Amino acid sequence: xxxxxxxxxLAAAAxxxxxxxxxxxxxTHVAIIAMYYGILAASWSLLAGYVGLFSLxxxxxxxxxxxxxALLIQWFRLPIxxxxxxxxVMCCALGGAIGWVCLRMSGPYxxxxxxxxxxxxxxxxxTEDEVTAGMAGLHTHSLLASATRLPYLYVAxxxxxxxxxxxxxxxxxxxGLFFRAIREDEQAAAASGVAVARCxxxxxxxxxxxxxxxxxxxxxxxxxxTPSVGDLDEMAKLLVMTVIGGMERxxxxxxxxxxxxxxxxWLREYGQWRLPVFGIVLLLTMRFARNGLVTxxxxxxxxxxxxxxxxxxxxxxxxxxESGT
Amino acid sequence: MSGRAELVRxxxxxxxxxxxxxxxxxxxxVAEGDLLGLIGPNGSGKTTLINMLTGHxxxxxxxxxxxxxxxxxxxxxxxxxxxxARTFQQTQLFGRMTVLENMLVPGLARPHSTWDEVARxxxxxxxxxxxxxxxxxxxxxxxxxxxxLLELGRCLMLEPAVLFLDEPFAGVHPRLRDKLLDRxxxxxxxxxxxxxxxxxxxxxxxxxxxxxxxxxxxxxADGEPDAVRADQAVLAAYAGL
Numbered sequence: 001x002x003x004x005x006x007x008x009x010l011a012a013a014a015x016x017x018x019x020x021x022x023x024x025x026x027x028t029h030v031a032i033i034a035m036y037y038g039i040l041a042a043s044w045s046l047l048a049g050y051v052g053l054f055s056l057x058x059x060x061x062x063x064x065x066x067x068x069x070a071l072l073i074q075w076f077r078l079p080i081x082x083x084x085x086x087x088x089v090m091c092c093a094l095g096g097a098i099g100w101v102c103l104r105m106s107g108p109y110x111x112x113x114x115x116x117x118x119x120x121x122x123x124x125x126x127t128e129d130e131v132t133a134g135m136a137g138l139h140t141h142s143l144l145a146s147a148t149r150l151p152y153l154y155v156a157x158x159x160x161x162x163x164x165x166x167x168x169x170x171x172x173x174x175x176g177l178f179f180r181a182i183r184e185d186e187q188a189a190a191a192s193g194v195a196v197a198r199c200x201x202x203x204x205x206x207x208x209x210x211x212x213x214x215x216x217x218x219x220x221x222x223x224x225x226t227p228s229v230g231d232l233d234e235m236a237k238l239l240v241m242t243v244i245g246g247m248e249r250x251x252x253x254x255x256x257x258x259x260x261x262x263x264x265x266w267l268r269e270y271g272q273w274r275l276p277v278f279g280i281v282l283l284l285t286m287r288f289a290r291n292g293l294v295t296x297x298x299x300x301x302x303x304x305x306x307x308x309x310x311x312x313x314x315x316x317x318x319x320x321x322e323s324g325t
Numbered sequence: 326m327s328g329r330a331e332l333v334r335x336x337x338x339x340x341x342x343x344x345x346x347x348x349x350x351x352x353x354x355v356a357e358g359d360l361l362g363l364i365g366p367n368g369s370g371k372t373t374l375i376n377m378l379t380g381h382x383x384x385x386x387x388x389x390x391x392x393x394x395x396x397x398x399x400x401x402x403x404x405x406x407x408x409x410a411r412t413f414q415q416t417q418l419f420g421r422m423t424v425l426e427n428m429l430v431p432g433l434a435r436p437h438s439t440w441d442e443v444a445r446x447x448x449x450x451x452x453x454x455x456x457x458x459x460x461x462x463x464x465x466x467x468x469x470x471x472x473x474l475l476e477l478g479r480c481l482m483l484e485p486a487v488l489f490l491d492e493p494f495a496g497v498h499p500r501l502r503d504k505l506l507d508r509x510x511x512x513x514x515x516x517x518x519x520x521x522x523x524x525x526x527x528x529x530x531x532x533x534x535x536x537x538x539x540x541x542x543x544x545x546a547d548g549e550p551d552a553v554r555a556d557q558a559v560l561a562a563y564a565g566l
Binding site for chain 2: 174180181184185188189193194196197
């Protein structure tokens with residue numbers, strides 16, 4: 001019965017999608033934005049949670065993905081999906097390049113470097129208004145010719161599911177094992193034969209690619225791209241979502257994105273005061289629940305359907321289950 | 326050493342940290358089948374030498390050759406792929422990963438490896454090292470001695486030609502130390518080559534066939550343990566006599 005949690009998730013998703021039409025347009029929009037952040041939170045957790053690369057340029061890549069897609073469509077009249085794919089490719093290439101430049105950096109040095117990159121991107125987009133329309137915002141083509149938001153909800157869900165599937169396959173592969181080994185001890189990983197440089201570059205490229213995908217979708221859903229997509233407030237929001245959810249697992253990071261996004265909207269009547277509340281929750285999470293607030297619930301959920309076996313016999317991250325030699 | 330293939334050679338290795346010369350033109354050869362003890366007082370440059378011979382430190386001068394190939398500028402994983410494995414002075418495990426996962430990492434880093442084959446090998450080595458019972462525990466939860474054994478096991482997963490063990494007996498309970506010594510001896514008899522660095526003279530002398538002594542960044546003796554022990558320069562530098 002190890003597949004029970006997956007079956008429950010799929011059933012719940014199917015039920016939610018079947019009843020999504022009952023949501024009013026406002027909450028439909030909130031759900032779409034939560035899914036956008038869900039892709040970003042999962043991909044940032046791949047980088048920060050799995051590999052231990054605390055990059056602060058993730059929202060900059062969402063911005064690059066969105067602008068690349070929007071501009072290529074405007075200049076070359078590309079089909080929108082092709083524009084989004086081009087944004088993803090651009091982000092993968094740039095992310096890989098950043099990963100290469102940052103090979104010898106970690107911790108605060110990496111955070112400061114990526115923060116600098118993020119600001120360069122934002123200021124460049126703001127300043128080059130002849131190309132990007134600057135602070136006035138770049139109008140983009142709509143992804144769907146639909147008067148309602150519901151089809152966008154389905155597209156957002158499909159992109160989130162696809163992203164989680166691909167990232168899930170990656171983290172369950174030997175690459176995922178290498179990523180975690182690098183996070184634990186880079187020197188020991190190298191001594192164990194792990195090509196640390198290659199892994200770090202791949203992690204940066206893949207995570208940035210998914211950020212670009214989220215940014216591309218956002219650009220063609222909202223209808224306008226502004227430099228604020230990649231600003232530090234957005235990065236802080238993403239960080240809060242991922243940390244509160246639990247940054248060492250993809251589903252908990254997505255859970256954090258949903259919880260924070262929905263709570264932010266639900267508490268909207270409290271205006272700016274809701275933001276310090278999330279800051280305090282972040283501090284308390286870092287102090288008392290470093291694995292995130294969603295993680296305990298997720299782990300409890302994963303135990304559903306598990307036979308009562310000795311903890312030593314459970315091997316959630318090891319594919320081979322043979323008992324002896 | 327005659328007739329035996331040379332696995333790792335350091336030629337005139339120099340390493341400086343600021344004004345301190347940690348290694349001053351050190352020549353060092355490890356040949357197939359060696360069980361070599363590397364000893365010397367604190368700060369004599371033993372770990373620096375190992376770090377250079379395994380790719381973890383770039384020498385300021387000289388060259389490292391593995392099976393005759395110049396290794397300058399190559400990362401440690403290339404050394405590992407060429408059969409040069411090492412442990413660390415302060416045990417460096419993947420703490421929050423399970424014992425089995427610690428073993429899987431080097432196994433899966435080898436080209437053409439498969440999960441099934443690597444997991445089988447990992448369990449065989451865990452059994453050999455008496456760590457089978459704890460394979461699903463996070464590595465950080467093991468005792469100090471078990472961690473040393475796991476680090477050795479992780480090296481073995483590379484199926485290395487030569488293993489550099491940096492202070493493998495430090496802080497290990499005597500019973501576990503004996504087990505570690507037995508395993509090293511068995512592995513050596515099985516054809517593995519070892520370089521063991523330690524302050525524990527007694528342990529080193531129990532297993533070494535060749536002894537290299539370092540002092541103040543230089544190699545001052547290299548030969549049979551009995552001959553080296555009688556060397557006046559060694560006694561002066563190492564034992565302070």
